[in-house]
Amino acid sequence: MKRVxxxxxxxxxxxxxxxxxxMLAVFGNVWPNQRDLTISFPSDGVQIGSQQNDVNALLxxxxxxxxxxxxxxxxxxxxxxxxxxxxxxxNDYNNAFGAPGLLVGDPxxxxxxxxxxxxxGLVANSVPFQAVAGTYSGDLxxxxxxxxxxxxxxxxxxxxxxxLAEGDRDLFSLLLHETGNTLGLDDNLLxxxxxxxxxxxxxxxxxxxxxxxxxxxxxxxxDPYEQLDNGSLYVASLIPTPVGLDPQxxxxxxxxxxxxxxxxDYYKIVPITGADSxxxxxxxxxxxLLQSRLEVINAYGQVIDQxxxxxxxxxxxxxxxxxxxxxxxxxxxxxxxxxxxxxxxxDYWVEVxxxxxxxxAGDLHPGAYDSGPDTLFxxxxxxxxxxxxxxxxxxxxxxxxxxxxxxxxxxxxxSVSSAADxxxxxxxAPETIEGxxxxxxxxxxxxxxxxxxxxxxxxxxxxxxxxxxxADGTFTVEVAQPQASQxxxxxxxxxxxxxxxxxxxxxxxEFESPxxxxxDLAGGELTGESDKFIRWTAxxxxxxxxxxxxxxxxxxxxxxxxxxxxxxREIKMVAVAHxxxxxxxxxxxxxGEYILRFTAISTGTAPVTQVSFALAADGxxxxxxxxxxxxxxxxxxxxxxxxxxxxxxxxxxxxxxYYYYEYYPYYPYYGP
Numbered sequence: 001m002k003r004v005x006x007x008x009x010x011x012x013x014x015x016x017x018x019x020x021x022x023m024l025a026v027f028g029n030v031w032p033n034q035r036d037l038t039i040s041f042p043s044d045g046v047q048i049g050s051q052q053n054d055v056n057a058l059l060x061x062x063x064x065x066x067x068x069x070x071x072x073x074x075x076x077x078x079x080x081x082x083x084x085x086x087x088x089x090x091n092d093y094n095n096a097f098g099a100p101g102l103l104v105g106d107p108x109x110x111x112x113x114x115x116x117x118x119x120x121g122l123v124a125n126s127v128p129f130q131a132v133a134g135t136y137s138g139d140l141x142x143x144x145x146x147x148x149x150x151x152x153x154x155x156x157x158x159x160x161x162x163x164l165a166e167g168d169r170d171l172f173s174l175l176l177h178e179t180g181n182t183l184g185l186d187d188n189l190l191x192x193x194x195x196x197x198x199x200x201x202x203x204x205x206x207x208x209x210x211x212x213x214x215x216x217x218x219x220x221x222x223d224p225y226e227q228l229d230n231g232s233l234y235v236a237s238l239i240p241t242p243v244g245l246d247p248q249x250x251x252x253x254x255x256x257x258x259x260x261x262x263x264x265d266y267y268k269i270v271p272i273t274g275a276d277s278x279x280x281x282x283x284x285x286x287x288x289l290l291q292s293r294l295e296v297i298n299a300y301g302q303v304i305d306q307x308x309x310x311x312x313x314x315x316x317x318x319x320x321x322x323x324x325x326x327x328x329x330x331x332x333x334x335x336x337x338x339x340x341x342x343x344x345x346x347d348y349w350v351e352v353x354x355x356x357x358x359x360x361a362g363d364l365h366p367g368a369y370d371s372g373p374d375t376l377f378x379x380x381x382x383x384x385x386x387x388x389x390x391x392x393x394x395x396x397x398x399x400x401x402x403x404x405x406x407x408x409x410x411x412x413x414x415s416v417s418s419a420a421d422x423x424x425x426x427x428x429a430p431e432t433i434e435g436x437x438x439x440x441x442x443x444x445x446x447x448x449x450x451x452x453x454x455x456x457x458x459x460x461x462x463x464x465x466x467x468x469x470x471a472d473g474t475f476t477v478e479v480a481q482p483q484a485s486q487x488x489x490x491x492x493x494x495x496x497x498x499x500x501x502x503x504x505x506x507x508x509x510e511f512e513s514p515x516x517x518x519x520d521l522a523g524g525e526l527t528g529e530s531d532k533f534i535r536w537t538a539x540x541x542x543x544x545x546x547x548x549x550x551x552x553x554x555x556x557x558x559x560x561x562x563x564x565x566x567x568x569r570e571i572k573m574v575a576v577a578h579x580x581x582x583x584x585x586x587x588x589x590x591x592g593e594y595i596l597r598f599t600a601i602s603t604g605t606a607p608v609t610q611v612s613f614a615l616a617a618d619g620x621x622x623x624x625x626x627x628x629x630x631x632x633x634x635x636x637x638x639x640x641x642x643x644x645x646x647x648x649x650x651x652x653x654x655x656x657x658y659y660y661y662e663y664y665p666y667y668p669y670y671g672p
Contacts, residue, residue: 034085039073195213409511424491549583
């Protein structure tokens with residue numbers, strides 16, 4: 001097949017429908033560290049694939065920003081009332097959605113991020129937890145073409161239906177459904193359920209089936225820190241003073257939890273000798289969305305002082321009690337500000353602080369949730385202040401990987417303590433490997449070093465095939481053909497041109513593997529004389545995963561995939577797979593038609609001979625449709641039955657959702 005110039009006629013298209021329409025989006029995965037999850041709100045303009053976040057521009061028109069953001073928090077907390085999870089609020093560093101990072105506990109953004117961009121054919125998209133999605137896991141993105149309405153659902157009462165215009169979408173109802181998806185709940189076919197697969201009418205109260213589903217994943221809400229009942233003054237939990245405590249520099253901390261609206265926790269402290277004042281705190285910020293009341297009580301049961309959390313956005317409490325030298329025992333009572341509200345439950349830290357005001361003034365705290373990058377690391381409060389321990393291959397750090405069917409992944413948080421500091425991290429390839437090794441490193445903090453990396457073998461020889469610096473400062477190295485069971489070493493150092501020579505970083509190393517159950521889109525043979533073009537229609541706006549495989553007798557042969565918008569000719573994605581390797585790429589693509597162009601290339605000096613390729617793809621996000629569709633009208637619908645409160649859910653997927661056109665023998669040439 002020879003390339004032709006733009007404007008040549010093409011032959012008639014032959015329609016081919018994919019046999020397998022299963023979605024790769026995996027539900028039922030429980031988030032790790034389920035009691036330490038967080039949510040953050042990236043600013044407008046943050047990249048979401050090729051789009052930009054515009055959630056503030058979208059929702060600021062219907063309510064004050066803190067009002068609609070509170071609805072997002074309330075949505076997560078509505079699930080947390082019943083399930084053994086915490087979702088705290090934190091600031092967002094405004095890295096791109098899906099930026100390389102830690103799946104859980106990344107210091108730059110929450111596990112759950114709220115955004116929006118224009119999308120076709122749906123109301124919103126969300127990504128459940130799955131290793132293959134990276135930090136896209138937990139993202140909830142609204143369709144900014146939609147018209148949303150604000151209602152606060154006070155007392156669990158929905159909006160007056162007569163006030164809703166045609167096409168209006170109740171924001172809280174939508175957020176409640178999508179947050180369920182991000183927590184791992186699948187859609188269902190129960191039209192009274194919050195998790196019903198289509199948006200129908202406002203639904204802001206969980207059904208019995210919704211509650212059963214979330215507790216089946218995470219268990220019922222509990223208090224793992226309360227070994228014995230501490231619900232009264234007489235059984236208060238003692239917060240002991242550690243042996244050797246330096247009261248001028250150290251703070252005593254103890255974790256607790258309110259597991260129900262009527263739950264009350266009592267704590268007892270015995271002031272240290274010589275202290276005349278103590279500062280007592282309940283810290284819930286970044287831990288949970290609990291709005292607590294802190295009361296300080298003397299040994300006679302009299303309340304000395306009390307304070308309430310200001311709001312869900314400022315949910316820490318602090319009291320300084322003076323004249324304690326003659327007080328004897330003091331008691332703390334922690335309860336909810338409003339026992340009937342969803343914010344009446346959640347984990348917290350109790351802090352007992354004998355330091356003076358001047359010492360407390362120097363504390364570093366993460367910035368407010370809407371502050372962007374904070375100054376926590378401005379004074380180089382290093383995660384790991386070692387120097388010299390892991391500066392050589394023989395002393396390399398050996399983190400424990402997480403392994404799934406899709407990936408073997410290493411995640412590291414560490415520090416460089418000077419311009420001369422070097423960190424080596426040992427990683428080991430899986431016993432069988434078909435994908436590439438990808439390693440990312442990024443500095444963390446408002447003041448951070450420019451960090452670079454290299455991948456070397458056990459002899460210290462570089463094996464990184466390609467390296468690139470991203471706009472956000474992330475540095476990436478790829479090893480195209482890693483060897484099975486081979487030890488590799490990631491070398492992290494400070495860029496010689498960096499103006500900051502110490503600080504923290506995160507590093508991620510991942511051995512990718514192809515997915516067996518994905519939809520096969522295309523395949524064939526390529527030579528240096530011709531490209532192959534496929535016309536493909538994405539039936540929904542989704543986050544898609546593409547697995548591109550190349551095979552050739554020559555290891556230097558490779559295949560390049562370029563995805564164009566079929567109408568604007570704009571390039572949406574480029575990926576290159578080397579012979580014998582499967583290249584995985586994630587991309588947000590709008591509903592519509594695309595041209596997939598496959599080109600044979602050589603990474604060596606020899607010319608291209610022949611290389612075969614195969615492309616598989618599938619969606620890894622879940623959407624909520626705009627309109628109700630009766631499954632009985634779809635020829636692929638597998639009926640379910642419902643009786644006596646039980647049902648079997650059949651598989652339902654629209655037959656027109658995925659398909660592609662293949663053109664023979666020509667397609668207009670789009671350039672090199």
